[in-house]
Amino acid sequence: MKMLFVEDEPILLEEMESYFSSHDCICEQAITFGQAEQKLKNYMYDVVVLDITLPDGSGIDLIEGIRKNHMETGILILSAKDSLQDKLTGLNLGADDYLTKPFYLEELNARVNAIYRRKTLKGAEQITFDDFTVHPSSKSFFFKDSEISLTRKEYDMLIYFVINKNRVVSKASIVEHLWGDHFDQSDNFDTVYVHMKNLRKKLCNISGKDYIKTVYGMGYKFTH
Amino acid sequence: MRLLSKISYYHFWLSAVVLGITGCMLFLFLRKEISKEIEEQLELQTDMVAEEIHMGRTVAFPLVQITKGDESLMKLPKIFKDTLIYDRLQKVTEGYYYFVESKKINGQPYRIKVMTTYIGWDNYSKTIIYIFLSIAVLLVVLGTLVNYFISRRVWKPFLINLKRMKGYSVSSKEELQLTLTDVTEFKEMNNVLTDLAARGKREYTALKEFTENASHEIQTPLSILKTRLESISQQPLTEQIAHLLNDAKQATIRLSKVNKGLLLLAKLENNAYTDVQWVSLEDVLKRNFDLMEDLFQHKGLRAELQIQSKKVFASAFLMEILISNLLSNALSYAPKDAQIVVNLNEEALEITNEGKPLSFPESKLFSRFGKDSQGYKGNGLGLSIVKQICTLNKWNVKYNYEKHTHRFSIHF
Numbered sequence: 001m002k003m004l005f006v007e008d009e010p011i012l013l014e015e016m017e018s019y020f021s022s023h024d025c026i027c028e029q030a031i032t033f034g035q036a037e038q039k040l041k042n043y044m045y046d047v048v049v050l051d052i053t054l055p056d057g058s059g060i061d062l063i064e065g066i067r068k069n070h071m072e073t074g075i076l077i078l079s080a081k082d083s084l085q086d087k088l089t090g091l092n093l094g095a096d097d098y099l100t101k102p103f104y105l106e107e108l109n110a111r112v113n114a115i116y117r118r119k120t121l122k123g124a125e126q127i128t129f130d131d132f133t134v135h136p137s138s139k140s141f142f143f144k145d146s147e148i149s150l151t152r153k154e155y156d157m158l159i160y161f162v163i164n165k166n167r168v169v170s171k172a173s174i175v176e177h178l179w180g181d182h183f184d185q186s187d188n189f190d191t192v193y194v195h196m197k198n199l200r201k202k203l204c205n206i207s208g209k210d211y212i213k214t215v216y217g218m219g220y221k222f223t224h
Numbered sequence: 225m226r227l228l229s230k231i232s233y234y235h236f237w238l239s240a241v242v243l244g245i246t247g248c249m250l251f252l253f254l255r256k257e258i259s260k261e262i263e264e265q266l267e268l269q270t271d272m273v274a275e276e277i278h279m280g281r282t283v284a285f286p287l288v289q290i291t292k293g294d295e296s297l298m299k300l301p302k303i304f305k306d307t308l309i310y311d312r313l314q315k316v317t318e319g320y321y322y323f324v325e326s327k328k329i330n331g332q333p334y335r336i337k338v339m340t341t342y343i344g345w346d347n348y349s350k351t352i353i354y355i356f357l358s359i360a361v362l363l364v365v366l367g368t369l370v371n372y373f374i375s376r377r378v379w380k381p382f383l384i385n386l387k388r389m390k391g392y393s394v395s396s397k398e399e400l401q402l403t404l405t406d407v408t409e410f411k412e413m414n415n416v417l418t419d420l421a422a423r424g425k426r427e428y429t430a431l432k433e434f435t436e437n438a439s440h441e442i443q444t445p446l447s448i449l450k451t452r453l454e455s456i457s458q459q460p461l462t463e464q465i466a467h468l469l470n471d472a473k474q475a476t477i478r479l480s481k482v483n484k485g486l487l488l489l490a491k492l493e494n495n496a497y498t499d500v501q502w503v504s505l506e507d508v509l510k511r512n513f514d515l516m517e518d519l520f521q522h523k524g525l526r527a528e529l530q531i532q533s534k535k536v537f538a539s540a541f542l543m544e545i546l547i548s549n550l551l552s553n554a555l556s557y558a559p560k561d562a563q564i565v566v567n568l569n570e571e572a573l574e575i576t577n578e579g580k581p582l583s584f585p586e587s588k589l590f591s592r593f594g595k596d597s598q599g600y601k602g603n604g605l606g607l608s609i610v611k612q613i614c615t616l617n618k619w620n621v622k623y624n625y626e627k628h629t630h631r632f633s634i635h636f
Contacts, residue, residue, distance in 0.1 A: 011451075012444070084541050100443075102446040102449070102480050172477055179515055181481070194518075194522055217463065217469075218466055218469070218470070
């Protein structure tokens with residue numbers, strides 16, 4: 001996947017780039033509106049992560065240009081403004097998703113992947129690990145040829161883990177992914193644990209392999 | 225009381241008092257003048273009667289009494305008074321004036337009494353009252369008419385501007401446009417209002433920019449904190465450092481939630497959510513409930529939904545927040561295995577959950593950060609956001625506690 005990060009904060013750029021690079025993405029960055037405009041003119045990207053507030057312009061104004069040149073490019077707006085108006089304007093102009101700062105890299109990764117699957121792969125992609133296959137378009141999950149039934153939360157959690165494999169995913173980030181950010185976090189850690197335990201048991205019973213590890217005090221890590 | 229009614233009211237009483245006083249004065253002056261004339265006339269008549277007697281002619285008029293007497297008669301005074309006499313034709317007693325004087329004619333003392341009627345004095349007073357009443361009625365009717373036309377012409381720009389002011393909001397994009405007028409006071413007021421509106425708008429924009437900038441300025445460092453802390457989490461850590469790191473993470477999350485909540489409240493107060501549409505509360509409730517079902521289950525909460533279809537004209541975004549805040553409040557504060565009842569009908573939304581009584585005064589329930597921290601888990605803003613959303617939609621939100629049950633109700 002080829003990505004462009006448009007963001008004026010160097011530390012965030014560094015974090016995003018190092019994380020997405022470790023997931024086999026080709027990453028490029030632009031720290032100003034002008035730079036982003038130049039890169040978007042010359043190259044094609046699968047997904048553009050766009051900060052709205054840039055020193056020399058608004059990321060919103062880049063959307064139309066991207067849409068005109070490359071219909072297939074996915075656009076995710078990353079904004080510090082939790083402004084409904086910006087969100088609506090962005091989505092109306094053709095952005096695919098909107099994420100508010102501060103955010104979890106895992107969440108950004110999950111959303112970028114969803115956009116990528118939907119736009120570039122037209123929903124035809126399967127996510128596989130060992131003998132397991134996830135079909136995101138039909139929200140189904142297979143081991144070899146037999147379908148495994150998962151609850152909706154287990155399914156959401158599985159995708160979140162698989163997309164963010166080999167990384168310690170914090171419980172707080174899972175809570176936000178599963179239930180949104182309106183809820184009081186610590187209350188729901190127990191429920192996260194229950195879902196994780198059930199999912200882990202299901203995977204373990206079928207394959208005999210334990211995919212999910214608990215990292216003390218931090219969260220969970222999915223490896224295969 | 226409307227200004228015009230007030231003016232008419234004072235106008236009416238002023239006319240009544242002025243007319244009353246002038247009417248009485250007219251009546252009294254006239255009566256004085258007339259009785260003076262009658263006295264003069266009667267004195268003249270007495271003199272003429274005396275002259276007749278002096279000439280040796282017999283005087284026999286119906287309303288003249290002549291009494292002969294001795295010297296003592298001469299000591300009696302002149303009297304001019306009114307009296308009542310029965311009119312046998314009209315069968316009523318009528319008011320008369322009489323004049324008595326003692327005179328010595330040809331050496332013989334006489335007492336002469338002459339009488340005359342008021343000559344329609346009653347009619348005079350009636351006429352005066354009628355005239356003054358019609359003046360009063362005319363003054364009130366014409367005064368009202370004049371006021372009405374004044375209101376149509378002079379007050380019109382004022383009323384139009386008042387209406388525009390009512391509809392004006394500093395958050396709207398349009399400038400305040402006021403109708404011109406030629407009345408100095410109104411002109412002055414228009415200037416003040418336009419100035420005030422412009423200043424309000426400037427300050428509103430500044431505030432809005434400030435909240436957005438503050439948000440940006442806080443959210444970006446928070447993002448850095450959050451991602452950096454997650455990066456540290458990827459390293460192999462000792463239990464002790466993991467514990468410290470976790471505390472830092474929790475604090476970051478809390479800070480980011482408080483910041484978001486405060487921003488939301490600021491925007492609600494500025495009425496920034498103008499994306500109103502018909503929203504089915506039933507759908508919002510079901511969707512949120514669906515999302516939280518496992519959380520309820522895990523806590524062993526028995527949830528009962530009594531939901532009828534209900535649509536409200538409001539911001540969809542705010543309705544999501546309203547419902548999820550109320551449900552998450554019930555989820556957080558209901559003890560294990562408690563019952564939660566959600567009731568939605570045409571008039572009201574009611575969410576009840578069993579639980580212990582509040583540990584702080586009820587009046588602080590909806591205020592920001594108003595609760596004592598003990599046993600309190602939220603960011604302290606959830607219910608004030610609920611309250612603010614309800615206020616914005618002119619709904620009434622109430623809380624009460626009875627029979628171990630907390631009850632939140634919103635009346636549409």
